[in-house]
Amino acid sequence: MAAEPVLAVDDLRVTIATRRGPARVVNGVSWAVAPGETLAVVGESGSGKSVSVLSLLGLVPRPPATVTGRATFQGQDLVALPEEALRKVRGPGIAMVFQDPMTSLNPVLTVGRQLTEGMEVHLGLDRRAATERAAELLDLVGIPSPRERLASYPHHLSGGMRQRVMIAVALSCEPAVLIADEATTALDVTIQAQIVELIAELQRELGMAVVWITHDLGVVAGIADRVAVMYAGRIVEEGAVDDLYADPRHPYTRGLLASLPVLGDRARGGEGRHPADLAVIPGLPPDPVHLPPGCPFHPRCPVRADERCATEEPPLRPVPGARGPAPHRVATFYDLPPEDRR
Amino acid sequence: MTALDRAPDGPAEAGQVAAPDEAAGPTGLLRALVRNRLAAAALVVLAAFVVVALVGDRVAPYGPNEVSSADKLRAPSLEHPFGTDQLGRDVLSRVLIGAEPSLRVGLVAVGIALVAGVVLGLVAGYYRGLVDDVVMRCMDVLFAFPAILLAIAVMAIRGRGATNAMIAIGVVYTPIFARVTRASVLTVREQVFVRAARSIGAGDLRIMTRHVLPNVAAPIIVQTSISLAFAILAEAALSFIGLGTQPPEPSWGRMLADGRGFIQDAWWMAVFPGLAIFAVVLSFNVTGDALRDALDPRQRSAIESAAGRG
Numbered sequence: 001m002a003a004e005p006v007l008a009v010d011d012l013r014v015t016i017a018t019r020r021g022p023a024r025v026v027n028g029v030s031w032a033v034a035p036g037e038t039l040a041v042v043g044e045s046g047s048g049k050s051v052s053v054l055s056l057l058g059l060v061p062r063p064p065a066t067v068t069g070r071a072t073f074q075g076q077d078l079v080a081l082p083e084e085a086l087r088k089v090r091g092p093g094i095a096m097v098f099q100d101p102m103t104s105l106n107p108v109l110t111v112g113r114q115l116t117e118g119m120e121v122h123l124g125l126d127r128r129a130a131t132e133r134a135a136e137l138l139d140l141v142g143i144p145s146p147r148e149r150l151a152s153y154p155h156h157l158s159g160g161m162r163q164r165v166m167i168a169v170a171l172s173c174e175p176a177v178l179i180a181d182e183a184t185t186a187l188d189v190t191i192q193a194q195i196v197e198l199i200a201e202l203q204r205e206l207g208m209a210v211v212w213i214t215h216d217l218g219v220v221a222g223i224a225d226r227v228a229v230m231y232a233g234r235i236v237e238e239g240a241v242d243d244l245y246a247d248p249r250h251p252y253t254r255g256l257l258a259s260l261p262v263l264g265d266r267a268r269g270g271e272g273r274h275p276a277d278l279a280v281i282p283g284l285p286p287d288p289v290h291l292p293p294g295c296p297f298h299p300r301c302p303v304r305a306d307e308r309c310a311t312e313e314p315p316l317r318p319v320p321g322a323r324g325p326a327p328h329r330v331a332t333f334y335d336l337p338p339e340d341r342r
Numbered sequence: 343m344t345a346l347d348r349a350p351d352g353p354a355e356a357g358q359v360a361a362p363d364e365a366a367g368p369t370g371l372l373r374a375l376v377r378n379r380l381a382a383a384a385l386v387v388l389a390a391f392v393v394v395a396l397v398g399d400r401v402a403p404y405g406p407n408e409v410s411s412a413d414k415l416r417a418p419s420l421e422h423p424f425g426t427d428q429l430g431r432d433v434l435s436r437v438l439i440g441a442e443p444s445l446r447v448g449l450v451a452v453g454i455a456l457v458a459g460v461v462l463g464l465v466a467g468y469y470r471g472l473v474d475d476v477v478m479r480c481m482d483v484l485f486a487f488p489a490i491l492l493a494i495a496v497m498a499i500r501g502r503g504a505t506n507a508m509i510a511i512g513v514v515y516t517p518i519f520a521r522v523t524r525a526s527v528l529t530v531r532e533q534v535f536v537r538a539a540r541s542i543g544a545g546d547l548r549i550m551t552r553h554v555l556p557n558v559a560a561p562i563i564v565q566t567s568i569s570l571a572f573a574i575l576a577e578a579a580l581s582f583i584g585l586g587t588q589p590p591e592p593s594w595g596r597m598l599a600d601g602r603g604f605i606q607d608a609w610w611m612a613v614f615p616g617l618a619i620f621a622v623v624l625s626f627n628v629t630g631d632a633l634r635d636a637l638d639p640r641q642r643s644a645i646e647s648a649a650g651r652g
């Protein structure tokens with residue numbers, strides 16, 4: 001993490017005007033990724049994780065959204081960048097893979113046409129050269145007989161294949177940062193593993209930074225360097241993946257981890273977790289139009305160990321004993337005792 | 343029509359990669375259309391209509407204005423299969439030759455409506471906001487007039503004649519195209535693949551023409567086919583009331599109007615041009631329906647595989 005970050009987000013806030021009033025969807029999020037590093041942004045639906053990355057690329061329509069804060073990428077502030085300049089960043093700078101490969105490919109265009117799009121826009125390649133490279137890209141993402149597949153329509157391909165195509169599209173302009181927005185959520189488990197492995201492999205090969213947006217802590221455990229847990233538009237806990245998984249300090253992170261099924265996880269000295277033992281975090285995430293005062297998690301929090309929880313927003317602070325330039329940090333007023341793990 | 347009923351996109355999901363499907367492209371579309379018997383019949387009628395419009399004046403047994411006072415109001419016979427009118431002109435020849443102005447007016451009028459309507463609808467639906475409001479309210483104003491009344495109003499300003507009939511009918515049908523286009527654009531612009539295209543750096547023009555337009559093409563093509571039917575009908579109506587194609591050029595609407603006065607004594611004068619209008623309009627409508635069923639790319643491969651199995 002000593003490397004200079006390629007993308008640094010600082011105090012990002014996104015507010016969306018709704019009929020019921022302004023919805024504060026992202027409330028002061030900061031993180032950074034370095035080349036070759038993988039950051040996982042984890043949170044449940046509505047925690048603002050997708051909006052926060054979409055707003056970086058100007059893909060959240062403004063208005064109704066207003067975006068403030070800074071996002072430094074290659075010396076430019078993405079938040080302040082006009083649309084024309086932002087378009088040049090999309091693709092060769094930052095590229096995205098979306099959640100649902102069934103809908104993120106245009107059904108009436110061939111795979112080849114969609115693959116060459118970015119190259120035509122940014123690299124100024126002619127048809128032949130772009131097609132040549134498109135075939136190489138399909139090969140790179142592990143699609144058999146890539147040349148024939150260029151003429152296929154998306155409905156000819158299975159979900160996993162389509163997601164591979166989407167990854168090829170995202171890689172077509174050799175982005176410095178790849179954002180995978182729930183890129184495996186719509187796929188079944190074995191395909192999920194393949195896609196996760198594929199992106200990790202490509203990252204090693206191409207040296208890009210990867211931001212994984214997911215609600216599934218299990219998906220990121222094996223591949224992320226750092227994890228940021230989001231709740232109600234805030235980062236409530238962040239740190240190196242091992243620290244965070246071994247010693248979660250926020251009641252929300254603990255709740256999330258406890259809700260995961262564990263298959264005979266002997267490395268942790270456990271016997272696995274029975275489905276009946278899976279913990280549930282009661283309640284629902286707060287309405288972004290009516291965020292509660294204080295810590296946004298306190299209405300659902302089983303701990304509430306400090307009276308300020310209900311009135312004051314706990315700031316993100318290093319946990320005791322954390323070291324390094326990017327220490328394990330948590331947004332609580334108190335320190336939870338180490339968790340009693342079976 | 344059973345083969346064309348909406349089928350789930352099962353076959354593509356069955357294997358990792360489905361076999362390359364030759365159905366894609368215009369030939370596959372044509373094949374899908376021909377498989378539907380009714381549509382095939384309609385296509386035959388339309389093909390005949392186009393051929394007649396192109397060569398009608400050469401195959402017609404008589405000239406369109408060949409008057410013969412000896413042969414007034416003759417009933418259909420071998421000599422005059424569709425009979426003759428009050429001036430002794432051969433009705434068959436006039437029906438054949440009258441196909442050309444009908445087709446021309448229909449094509450040009452729908453062409454005007456298509457281009458203007460699709461551009462307006464695409465821009466309105468894509469950008470939303472003020473542009474959308476202004477464009478669509480203007481379309482609503484046009485739409486509020488009864489079609490024929492509006493066409494008559496346009497012709498009152500521009501004068502009678504076939505050219506003005508085309509413009510008038512084009513103006514009348516522009517709002518339909520604008521609405522159909524905009525409605526589809528509204529759903530397509532929210533699709534993830536539009537966002538994905540944007541995320542790779544595609545600009546508005548590229549997204550509109552390459553991503554949105556092909557996805558809204560199906561309803562527009564269907565609307566074109568159906569509008570051709572209505573445009574031909576409108577041309578006939580305008581000619582019927584004397585505003586469209588001017589005599590002595592033969593026109594189906596005009597012939598219908600002339601035949602009306604003789605319907606008691608010479609039914610053939612009105613019935614044959616009427617049948618011609620009926621056949622062409624019906625065929626365009628049937629084709630439009632079949633096109634709608636055949637145009638969905640996912641459905642098309644479902645049709646192909648269903649045909650392969652059965």
